[in-house]
Amino acid sequence: MEHIVIIGNGISGVTAARHIRKLSDKKITIISSETPHFFSRTALMYIYMGHMKFENTKPYEDWFWSKNNIELKQARVNSIDTENKCLILENNESFPYDKLIIATGSKPNKFGWPGQDLEGVMGMYHKQDLEKLEKYAPNNKMCKRAVIVGGGLIGIELAEMLHSRNIPVTFLVRENSFWNGVLPEQESEMINKEILDNHIDLRLGVNLKEIKSDEKGQVKSIIITETGEEIECNVVGLTAGVSPNIEFVKSSNIETNRGVLVNRSLETNIKDIYAIGDCAEQRDAIGQRRPIEAVWYTGRMMGETVAQTICDNPTEYKPGHWFNSAKFIDIEYQTYGWVWAKPRENEARFFWQYKDGKKAIHINFDKESKEFIGINTFGIRMRHEFFDNVLTEKKSVNHVLAHLADANFDPEFYKQHEQEIVAKFNKEHGTNIKVKKKSWKRIFSKA
Amino acid sequence: MKVVKNIGLVISLIGFAIFTASIFTGKNKVNEEAFNSWASQQVKSEYFIENAKKEIVGKELSTAQLTSILIENAKKSNEYHKSQQEIAWEKIIWIKWNKTYKDFVYPLARASATGWVANNIGLFFLVTFGFAILGGLVYFGADYQLLGPPGIKNNGIFQHSATNRGILGMVAFVFFVGFYMLLYFFPNYLINPILSVNGISKGLSGNDSSQWFLYGFMYCAVMTVFAVRMFIKYRHNNYQIVRTAVVLFFQIAFAFLIPEILVAFNQPWFDFKNAWPLNYTFFFDWNINNLIGSGNLGIFMLVWGILLTLVIVPVMVYFYGKRWYCSWVCGCGGLAETLGDPYRQLSSKSLFSWKVERWLIHGVLVFATLMTALTLYTYFAEIESWKEVVFGLSAYDIQSSYGFFIGSIFSGVIGTGFYPILGNRVWCRFGCPLAAYMGLVQRFKSRFRITTNGGQCISCGNCSTYCEQGIDVRSYAQKGENIVRASCVGCGVCSAVCPRGVLKLENGPEKGRINPTQVLLGNDVDLLELMNEK
Numbered sequence: 001m002e003h004i005v006i007i008g009n010g011i012s013g014v015t016a017a018r019h020i021r022k023l024s025d026k027k028i029t030i031i032s033s034e035t036p037h038f039f040s041r042t043a044l045m046y047i048y049m050g051h052m053k054f055e056n057t058k059p060y061e062d063w064f065w066s067k068n069n070i071e072l073k074q075a076r077v078n079s080i081d082t083e084n085k086c087l088i089l090e091n092n093e094s095f096p097y098d099k100l101i102i103a104t105g106s107k108p109n110k111f112g113w114p115g116q117d118l119e120g121v122m123g124m125y126h127k128q129d130l131e132k133l134e135k136y137a138p139n140n141k142m143c144k145r146a147v148i149v150g151g152g153l154i155g156i157e158l159a160e161m162l163h164s165r166n167i168p169v170t171f172l173v174r175e176n177s178f179w180n181g182v183l184p185e186q187e188s189e190m191i192n193k194e195i196l197d198n199h200i201d202l203r204l205g206v207n208l209k210e211i212k213s214d215e216k217g218q219v220k221s222i223i224i225t226e227t228g229e230e231i232e233c234n235v236v237g238l239t240a241g242v243s244p245n246i247e248f249v250k251s252s253n254i255e256t257n258r259g260v261l262v263n264r265s266l267e268t269n270i271k272d273i274y275a276i277g278d279c280a281e282q283r284d285a286i287g288q289r290r291p292i293e294a295v296w297y298t299g300r301m302m303g304e305t306v307a308q309t310i311c312d313n314p315t316e317y318k319p320g321h322w323f324n325s326a327k328f329i330d331i332e333y334q335t336y337g338w339v340w341a342k343p344r345e346n347e348a349r350f351f352w353q354y355k356d357g358k359k360a361i362h363i364n365f366d367k368e369s370k371e372f373i374g375i376n377t378f379g380i381r382m383r384h385e386f387f388d389n390v391l392t393e394k395k396s397v398n399h400v401l402a403h404l405a406d407a408n409f410d411p412e413f414y415k416q417h418e419q420e421i422v423a424k425f426n427k428e429h430g431t432n433i434k435v436k437k438k439s440w441k442r443i444f445s446k447a
Numbered sequence: 448m449k450v451v452k453n454i455g456l457v458i459s460l461i462g463f464a465i466f467t468a469s470i471f472t473g474k475n476k477v478n479e480e481a482f483n484s485w486a487s488q489q490v491k492s493e494y495f496i497e498n499a500k501k502e503i504v505g506k507e508l509s510t511a512q513l514t515s516i517l518i519e520n521a522k523k524s525n526e527y528h529k530s531q532q533e534i535a536w537e538k539i540i541w542i543k544w545n546k547t548y549k550d551f552v553y554p555l556a557r558a559s560a561t562g563w564v565a566n567n568i569g570l571f572f573l574v575t576f577g578f579a580i581l582g583g584l585v586y587f588g589a590d591y592q593l594l595g596p597p598g599i600k601n602n603g604i605f606q607h608s609a610t611n612r613g614i615l616g617m618v619a620f621v622f623f624v625g626f627y628m629l630l631y632f633f634p635n636y637l638i639n640p641i642l643s644v645n646g647i648s649k650g651l652s653g654n655d656s657s658q659w660f661l662y663g664f665m666y667c668a669v670m671t672v673f674a675v676r677m678f679i680k681y682r683h684n685n686y687q688i689v690r691t692a693v694v695l696f697f698q699i700a701f702a703f704l705i706p707e708i709l710v711a712f713n714q715p716w717f718d719f720k721n722a723w724p725l726n727y728t729f730f731f732d733w734n735i736n737n738l739i740g741s742g743n744l745g746i747f748m749l750v751w752g753i754l755l756t757l758v759i760v761p762v763m764v765y766f767y768g769k770r771w772y773c774s775w776v777c778g779c780g781g782l783a784e785t786l787g788d789p790y791r792q793l794s795s796k797s798l799f800s801w802k803v804e805r806w807l808i809h810g811v812l813v814f815a816t817l818m819t820a821l822t823l824y825t826y827f828a829e830i831e832s833w834k835e836v837v838f839g840l841s842a843y844d845i846q847s848s849y850g851f852f853i854g855s856i857f858s859g860v861i862g863t864g865f866y867p868i869l870g871n872r873v874w875c876r877f878g879c880p881l882a883a884y885m886g887l888v889q890r891f892k893s894r895f896r897i898t899t900n901g902g903q904c905i906s907c908g909n910c911s912t913y914c915e916q917g918i919d920v921r922s923y924a925q926k927g928e929n930i931v932r933a934s935c936v937g938c939g940v941c942s943a944v945c946p947r948g949v950l951k952l953e954n955g956p957e958k959g960r961i962n963p964t965q966v967l968l969g970n971d972v973d974l975l976e977l978m979n980e981k
Contacts (some may be wrong), residue, residue, distance in 0.1 A: 384901025
């Protein structure tokens, strides 16, 4: 029986394993050194915040794996011997495979800052990072202040985590506005405000120069490059992005760049070895997507796809329309299609913000054809299915606005803003769009 | 503000402390008239009456003393009668822990209450209920500022002893269970608390307060204080605000005020929203006779009750799901959603508990249905309710065992008492026969579902963690499937706590309501079709 070995028990690896099991009775082993069982990495923050226990972050009960005949092995892989088709584990054990899936995810970036390996410096990615944080920042007596370096999604989550335990946080962001490489100016400004509203000391346009140590080798303070200011702190969170976690691959003859290079079938240059999820790098970018996408959803989709290929249904990875979501402290964010930080030549934009500053939508559409290109939505939930259809059928921005009520996914009794949004659009563009009443028939005819 | 919160807590705890202390410090003084009137209704044994009277009448006794004198004398009297040549069975006083104290001892204790509390009812009400309510409102009111900006603030829930089965949780557990045990089986010890609401009872119905009036009042007070907590905690979420306000309204108006006012007008005590089989006594002979004997209004109540169960409940469940009842109207649900809200994360999500749940809740539904069928059979066949009809059991035997095991132990002592251990919907999830009935309708014939928003789920597990009914919401959401489970009471918290806007409670067409998927929205369109059409 063919033995499929998967390195990494995150969403990509586990999805691949589940789908291979659905399609076949091949022998499956998942190897991970992080935890014995799959847990949801996105939920780590909620454990520290006390919303959940570690148990609650496991999407499957522990009996699930043996019931589905998926073997779990807790071990660290040191290298891959592609000649003999086996893995070399940390204890020098050699572990054979017939087909191998590399799904080892990411690791936090470190840019060679002085002091980046001191006690009390950590990323926020692995379960071990959470344990470290619990050790160094259990409360605001042990941790008088924490400094977070890097303004991305993990950075703001870490800020929210520490804030939940009333630990003062200084948040160093290299850019002039939070996440403005991805978010347009207005949204980025909105999130700046949300951060400040939560009494987080946000410093924009600054870089970390060095982390200073006390006599015990523990973090004492950090220095800001631009101002030379020294900020005393007990914990430093390094959240300046992530990169593929593939050190152990590099000694093999598997081709890598930043990530493990794969073709559209998620195959590496070596037969029977595949890479999926955060650690995979597309040789040629797909559509407007980046070659490496460290996103939960793409990891899952690659897992769904590679399982087909392995089970004799060769399938290319063809992700559908881009979508993503996040939560910035109390502001939920969803995006469908593309809304670039800066409009491109052919693009026009429509931005609406609610008076409380906590809700906004930003629509991107083609100047000439009026074709809808994408939407960012903040504080208002929208229907994935609706926008997926709009994008597939290349509908116009007018169509989207007229059907905003169908698109809305907020809980019942929430204040609706469609009229206000469309009125603003009509005023700015001299159109006469009328909002159609929500129709179940339309919503479900497309399902 | 933290100081204000703590002051609120202290005031509230003082109220509770006085309330609790008063349970053990009841005083009684039985006069001859009260004793005779009680004895004439309760006892046929002259031996007992003569002896007990000597020890009781005219003396100031603690409730515990009064209770033990009555029980001791009852035992002696039983021995005396059993030692006679010909045993006079009607003179035997049946002693059973779950009946004697409430049916035999309590009426005399209630009628003879005396002491400081009896003479200072208003003041006593103020230092118990007044303090507890006021302190509670201050305690939760302070959260308006302390919780920070509106939004989901479940910080520290699993790190706090009260909400994670720690010491404080155990204290609450003992307190709840203890209270229900006293309420159902030893109300004789609750005389002082019952007295505290006597003024309100007199004002409403004109009657003296009973343990059930105390319970009703407490229920409303607790729900009100905890509803304020909900209003503050979920002030960004209109679904929660409207739902909490409505369920509180139904409790206060329909379960408390209207029935008491009906009594004031010499009409039967009737809760118009309490549907059979939750209201398991509805078809009992005494209730039917009572309603039939109460004129046009009584007949209306009888017809309404039948319509409620047979027509209104299923039709409403078809359109809105069982949430219209369980989390918008029902009193049990109302308590679970207010007092119980801090415990919702403790419900077990394992597959094993789901299995247990299905056996238990449907078992209770079968039990309730069979009991009612038998009751109606004996009623229409005009068989005396104490006559043995099946397996050597009478309708009365079956009714009283249902009342004891399901009505008292399951729904009260376990259903509410175990909030701090098993989560806040223990009764609704494992026991309520009405929930089981509505669940069957909801699962197989309803427009209600929780829609999963395409492929947006990140499997974080907030939804499952905070599902009070122990539904593993995530297991559906991460597959892109809608949630159509029988047990969902539509509280809306899964949707509220979801950080990615994945879940929405909706009533829509039945077509497409159940949507099993293999591959989620967002992946290759061809693959989606290939996989999902198989």
